[in-house]
Amino acid sequence: MNFDFSDDQKLLKDQVAKFLADKCKPEDVRKILESDAPYDKALWQGLADLGFLGTTIPEAYGGLGLGYLELCVIAEELGRACAPVPLSSSVYLASEAINRFGSEEQKQAWLPKVASGEAIGCFAFAEGVQAPNARTISTTLSGGKLSGAKLPVADGDVADFAVVVVKTGSGTSEGDLSLALVDLSDAGVMRETVSTIDPTRSHANITFDGAAADLLGKEGEGWSATQDVMNCAAVLIAFEQLGGTQASLEMAKEYALDRYAFGRQIGSYQAIKHKLADMYVKLELARGHCYYGAWALSTGSPELPLAAAGARVAATEAFRFAAQENIQTHGGIGYTWEANTQFYYRRSKLLGLALGAAGGWKERIVRQLEQRNAA
Amino acid sequence: MDFDDTPQEAAFRKECYDWLSENARLKSASGENSRNRSNMSDDELVARAKEWQAKKAAAGYAQITWPKEWGGRGGTPIESVIYSQEEAKFSVPGGVFEIGLGMCVPTVMTYADAETSKRFVGPALRGEEIWCQLFSEPAAGSDVAGIRTKAEKDGDDWIINGQKVWTSGAQFSDFGIIVTRTDPNVPKHKGLTMFWLDMKSPGVEVRPIKQMSGDSGFNEVFFTDVRVKDSQRLGEVGQGWKSAITTLMNERLAVGGGAGAGDFGELLALARSTEMEEGAAIAQSSVREKIADWYVESQGLKLNRFRTITALSKGTAPGPEASIGKIVSAPKMQDLAAFAMDMEDMGGIITDREIAPLNGGFQAQWFGAAGYRIAGGTDEILRNIVAERVLGLPQDVRVDKEAAFNELPKGK
Numbered sequence: 001m002n003f004d005f006s007d008d009q010k011l012l013k014d015q016v017a018k019f020l021a022d023k024c025k026p027e028d029v030r031k032i033l034e035s036d037a038p039y040d041k042a043l044w045q046g047l048a049d050l051g052f053l054g055t056t057i058p059e060a061y062g063g064l065g066l067g068y069l070e071l072c073v074i075a076e077e078l079g080r081a082c083a084p085v086p087l088s089s090s091v092y093l094a095s096e097a098i099n100r101f102g103s104e105e106q107k108q109a110w111l112p113k114v115a116s117g118e119a120i121g122c123f124a125f126a127e128g129v130q131a132p133n134a135r136t137i138s139t140t141l142s143g144g145k146l147s148g149a150k151l152p153v154a155d156g157d158v159a160d161f162a163v164v165v166v167k168t169g170s171g172t173s174e175g176d177l178s179l180a181l182v183d184l185s186d187a188g189v190m191r192e193t194v195s196t197i198d199p200t201r202s203h204a205n206i207t208f209d210g211a212a213a214d215l216l217g218k219e220g221e222g223w224s225a226t227q228d229v230m231n232c233a234a235v236l237i238a239f240e241q242l243g244g245t246q247a248s249l250e251m252a253k254e255y256a257l258d259r260y261a262f263g264r265q266i267g268s269y270q271a272i273k274h275k276l277a278d279m280y281v282k283l284e285l286a287r288g289h290c291y292y293g294a295w296a297l298s299t300g301s302p303e304l305p306l307a308a309a310g311a312r313v314a315a316t317e318a319f320r321f322a323a324q325e326n327i328q329t330h331g332g333i334g335y336t337w338e339a340n341t342q343f344y345y346r347r348s349k350l351l352g353l354a355l356g357a358a359g360g361w362k363e364r365i366v367r368q369l370e371q372r373n374a375a
Numbered sequence: 376m377d378f379d380d381t382p383q384e385a386a387f388r389k390e391c392y393d394w395l396s397e398n399a400r401l402k403s404a405s406g407e408n409s410r411n412r413s414n415m416s417d418d419e420l421v422a423r424a425k426e427w428q429a430k431k432a433a434a435g436y437a438q439i440t441w442p443k444e445w446g447g448r449g450g451t452p453i454e455s456v457i458y459s460q461e462e463a464k465f466s467v468p469g470g471v472f473e474i475g476l477g478m479c480v481p482t483v484m485t486y487a488d489a490e491t492s493k494r495f496v497g498p499a500l501r502g503e504e505i506w507c508q509l510f511s512e513p514a515a516g517s518d519v520a521g522i523r524t525k526a527e528k529d530g531d532d533w534i535i536n537g538q539k540v541w542t543s544g545a546q547f548s549d550f551g552i553i554v555t556r557t558d559p560n561v562p563k564h565k566g567l568t569m570f571w572l573d574m575k576s577p578g579v580e581v582r583p584i585k586q587m588s589g590d591s592g593f594n595e596v597f598f599t600d601v602r603v604k605d606s607q608r609l610g611e612v613g614q615g616w617k618s619a620i621t622t623l624m625n626e627r628l629a630v631g632g633g634a635g636a637g638d639f640g641e642l643l644a645l646a647r648s649t650e651m652e653e654g655a656a657i658a659q660s661s662v663r664e665k666i667a668d669w670y671v672e673s674q675g676l677k678l679n680r681f682r683t684i685t686a687l688s689k690g691t692a693p694g695p696e697a698s699i700g701k702i703v704s705a706p707k708m709q710d711l712a713a714f715a716m717d718m719e720d721m722g723g724i725i726t727d728r729e730i731a732p733l734n735g736g737f738q739a740q741w742f743g744a745a746g747y748r749i750a751g752g753t754d755e756i757l758r759n760i761v762a763e764r765v766l767g768l769p770q771d772v773r774v775d776k777e778a779a780f781n782e783l784p785k786g787k
Binding site for chain 2: 001002003004005006069249253256257264265267268269270272273274276277278280281284285286287288289291292294295298299310313314317359361362363365366369370373
């Protein structure tokens, strides 16, 4: 049994933590929150210089060619620091889709640029205020032209290319969906930044009006391809959520030790102790699931759909609880603009919805369990 | 990252499995619970458990981490885990020796002289003698240092008077370890002393406690002028709290387990075969969401046990993640059982094993969980422990630390 990261991976985690302690302080996060800047460009360049953007991209395409386990530990630290960078869009989703399903030409065109930080990718899936699926997606790819609108698209306003889930068939079944790859500098692309609960991560409304695009992967296989990419991103984002949970718990603990009320530390009251103990319990449950997801992802296990859904559900719940109860532990000061508690409150809900709400992932868990026990 | 044994671990696992195969019967596929005493008398359980313990001891599997000179195997914690994992696949009697070997005898080994230890360790290991732990009292549960059972010096002896409660296995135990109050005029943690005693001593009376489920797993034990020798003392006079901590450090390991008969898998099976007012249970999103939630809890605990085992496998101390087990599993047992009974609708009240799904397992678990949330540390005490020992939060302000025990306020 070796259900843990290796010493090298732990060393990498420490290096990332040190780098972020210097380059991604709370005041750096706040700068993005309080300005129109869509992301922290200096931090992004720093991550590119260290090679982290190409962690899982093969060396042949300019990446480091390391494994998913390395990307998991990087993700945890970025989540802990609440880093305002488009890593999930560009690395977990867009370049992952190209690496898995793209032609040689498509890989050559974008993967080296993602690895170097020269280009940012995004994944355009949702279409408005509803869950995206074969019934609700109406963006089409026809004759090499994209038409329709995607909203919200994480980092869609700063990305150079997009992987778009499109309709290529005439029906409403999963086989009518495909993936398309589009260069966002095309004249047929209109985009505007949309305001969201978390301005430290930029989102866009993208309209395609005949923009030139290619199929990514096979026609009619867009739904299963999307599920593959979602499962991969679910594990990586779960590590970001894990880091955010840990940060929220630590922040709450520090405050509970510093703050006195009724003549003693508020951390000596059981109402606060039990709240923090519950945060810890949820954190550790999520950590177990995250490790399982990391193992399944890194070994290409058929258990990945179940492991990824478990990681997503557990980590979403842990971060939700820790971020909201961190504010509660702080009392009134935690509700002010000046307090950093808001970073994690915003980010927890953003990440909890980024790949679809927890309910859908719970449904995936039950479907997997039903299949497993079909006999 | 992998879930594989090292070559040495795999070899030991095979050795255990082979020995178990020759000496015990594999559990049936229906998942029988070998610890279920309800269909077995105490005499039968004890007889079977003694026979099994003797076999284990003869083969060197009784206490794997104990040194060889004490009859153990001199093995590693990971070997102990591997043996337990393999033994869990077989139908073997349990619930008789865990407290003695896990908690009482190690305390004796820590505080008694070599001769006394030698007298007790072998027979306990071979299943010839059974031990119980006499700590809790009617007025001292979570606050176990608040015990009132008195021990008063009489020449070279001590005379014990008082009452203990929740004593598992007292009805068939040969010996026990008991914490007593030897000085009520000092603060409560400083006036305690521990002894071992013969449960057949004159003045010891064991009465079973009938639980709300109707079963009896625990006892009350009354002490009326019970005489013990000063040589039966475990630790210094007034140092009984220190001795008790030695015992309690092992308690959560010994109590552990107890996941109950019904987990998310049994709930899924029930949902597939049950009609609810709204239609097939498995088709209801309210049911499906609950199955997913409890899968996440159960699987999360299992995965964290893998983290603990990983640490043991590397020869390092497990992290504090192991402390969350009962905080999660005990309320889950209760909530899951109650939810399953709701799914059974009007029929959910039935306990008849022939009629109720899972042989009435959800109903039994619903009763059992109410006790499991309290036994071996309540939900609340366990949260205090996580907050204080893992997160480093301060203790609650205490009014009982400095005052003499006999001056503390008490209820009726």
